[in-house]
Amino acid sequence: MGFFDSLMGRRKPARPDLDAIFGLPSGAITLEASLGFRPTGAGAVAFRVPEGRAFAEVQAEIEALLAASGNPAVEVTSDQYGYTWLVITTDPPDVGALVTHLHAVNLSLQDTGFGPQLLAATVVFADPGGRTLAMVYLFKQGSFYPFAPIEAQTRDTVLELQVRDLLRDDVSVESDLSRWFPIWGAPGL
Amino acid sequence: MARNRYAPDRGLIARMGGTMFILGLLYVVLMGVLIYAGLGYGLVLAIAGVSAWAQWYFSDRVALFSMGARVVTPEQAPQVHAIVDRLCAMADMPKPAVAIADADMPNAFATGRSSKRAVVCVTTGLLRRLDAEELEGVLSHELSHVAHRDVLVMTVASFVGVLAGFLTRSWMWGGLTRRRSSDGNGALAFLLIMVVSILVYAISFVLVRMLSRYRELSADRAGALLTGRPAALGRALQKITGDMGRIPTNDLRAKEPMNAFFIAPALAGGQSLASLFATHPPLDKRLEQLARISAQLGQ
Numbered sequence: 001m002g003f004f005d006s007l008m009g010r011r012k013p014a015r016p017d018l019d020a021i022f023g024l025p026s027g028a029i030t031l032e033a034s035l036g037f038r039p040t041g042a043g044a045v046a047f048r049v050p051e052g053r054a055f056a057e058v059q060a061e062i063e064a065l066l067a068a069s070g071n072p073a074v075e076v077t078s079d080q081y082g083y084t085w086l087v088i089t090t091d092p093p094d095v096g097a098l099v100t101h102l103h104a105v106n107l108s109l110q111d112t113g114f115g116p117q118l119l120a121a122t123v124v125f126a127d128p129g130g131r132t133l134a135m136v137y138l139f140k141q142g143s144f145y146p147f148a149p150i151e152a153q154t155r156d157t158v159l160e161l162q163v164r165d166l167l168r169d170d171v172s173v174e175s176d177l178s179r180w181f182p183i184w185g186a187p188g189l
Numbered sequence: 190m191a192r193n194r195y196a197p198d199r200g201l202i203a204r205m206g207g208t209m210f211i212l213g214l215l216y217v218v219l220m221g222v223l224i225y226a227g228l229g230y231g232l233v234l235a236i237a238g239v240s241a242w243a244q245w246y247f248s249d250r251v252a253l254f255s256m257g258a259r260v261v262t263p264e265q266a267p268q269v270h271a272i273v274d275r276l277c278a279m280a281d282m283p284k285p286a287v288a289i290a291d292a293d294m295p296n297a298f299a300t301g302r303s304s305k306r307a308v309v310c311v312t313t314g315l316l317r318r319l320d321a322e323e324l325e326g327v328l329s330h331e332l333s334h335v336a337h338r339d340v341l342v343m344t345v346a347s348f349v350g351v352l353a354g355f356l357t358r359s360w361m362w363g364g365l366t367r368r369r370s371s372d373g374n375g376a377l378a379f380l381l382i383m384v385v386s387i388l389v390y391a392i393s394f395v396l397v398r399m400l401s402r403y404r405e406l407s408a409d410r411a412g413a414l415l416t417g418r419p420a421a422l423g424r425a426l427q428k429i430t431g432d433m434g435r436i437p438t439n440d441l442r443a444k445e446p447m448n449a450f451f452i453a454p455a456l457a458g459g460q461s462l463a464s465l466f467a468t469h470p471p472l473d474k475r476l477e478q479l480a481r482i483s484a485q486l487g488q
Contacts, residue, residue: 081275
């Protein structure tokens with residue numbers, strides 16, 4: 001934010017960076033080769049639906065758009081913090097297609113003026129031992145961070161740091177650890 | 190072309206710009222008078238400057254200490270941290286520290302010299318009274334204060350008032366020690382400085398309060414746009430101000446100097462003259478703005 005904007009008490013809504021999400025498919029290959037984590041096929045976009053009715057039309061638009069591009073399973077849920085999660089499931093799991101779908105959703109949200117309301121996107125992975133891991137994409141930073149819940153309110157920090165070091169070459173990993181906020185109970189985890 | 194739902198409020202920006210301009214002008218006029226006087230005021234100026242600087246630099250520690258607040262970890266206050274985490278991710282700003290003050294008065298404030306050293310503090314009374322959505326509205330308002338650097342802006346704005354106060358006091362002190370010197374011309378100049386500094390103080394006082402009210406409206410606006418839920422902030426404001434009016438004033442008076450950074454003032458003013466000196470705009474004005482934003486978002 002510029003000096004003048006802060007002087008005038010005027011904050012421009014942060015614009016999302018939608019494109020860096022395309023680094024994930026190559027990251028997914030590295031994850032499977034090194035740690036045995038495979039995509040579950042589930043991914044989601046979390047955003048804030050503002051008051052008013054404007055979003056209802058947008059949702060219909062998004063569903064029509066996805067129906068035209070391979071028709072993945074789409075589900076809309078909301079969490080306890082008031083964010084709406086648009087969950088997309090590809091069957092069989094295909095990170096490339098999933099990322100393309102997520103990007104299409106993000107793009108149509110951005111085009112209809114909801115860009116500043118985008119919070120994060122997730123792509124879920126699981127290993128044969130039953131551990132789950134979400135790669136969380138921060139729109140405003142254009143970076144990923146890993147989130148690995150063990151049970152209620154506990155994170156597998158060692159695994160998360162391992163994933164960070166592993167994926168450094170494939171995707172842009174969020175370097176500020178204070179931005180790695182937990183998303184307990186996110187869809188697909 | 191992406192649509193933009195966030196049209197800036199030009200009227201508000203113009204009024205705020207005007208206020209700041211006049212404040213700056215006053216500052217320049219005061220400087221001119223000081224240079225004309227040429228007395229030992231360089232020292233006074235330095236003291237005023239250092240005190241304003243210290244007020245800003247140590248704002249986080251001073252505010253937390255005076256409110257008896259403590260910084261809490263995500264484990265101690267998971268809900269507040271989760272809300273702040275998400276708002277910061279959406280707004281693309283560094284996460285401030287989160288503090289909780291053990292007070293029944295429902296209120297919240299933001300402080301700290303920069304967005305990296307910022308602290309957002311809520312009282313336990315606030316946490317008890319508001320639901321998650323309303324709490325989010327309040328936190329979003331406070332995060333907007335951080336993003337707008339309101340601690341810095343208000344400290345600089347108050348500086349003129351501080352300066353005038355120093356001049357007044359040093360005149361009273363000077364008047365006692367200089368009584369023996371019978372230079373009539375010097376005394377006249379001295380009186381002039383006195384009158385000007387009192388005037389400056391009075392005007393800057395009203396202007397700083399005015400600026401504070403505009404900053405509050407700006408924070409309401411930016412906060413409501415960030416969450417997309419102006420109605421939730423409106424509900425929270427109604428709950429807070431309604432509750433605070435019912436609490437005995439004796440307890441609240443102790444917290445009055447903190448008002449500039451509170452979400453709602455701790456003392457209920459309300460009369461027409463009092464509204465000129467209020468640090469916060471009246472509730473109906475804030476609710477009116479939130480209703481306007483709500484209508485805008487629904488389009």
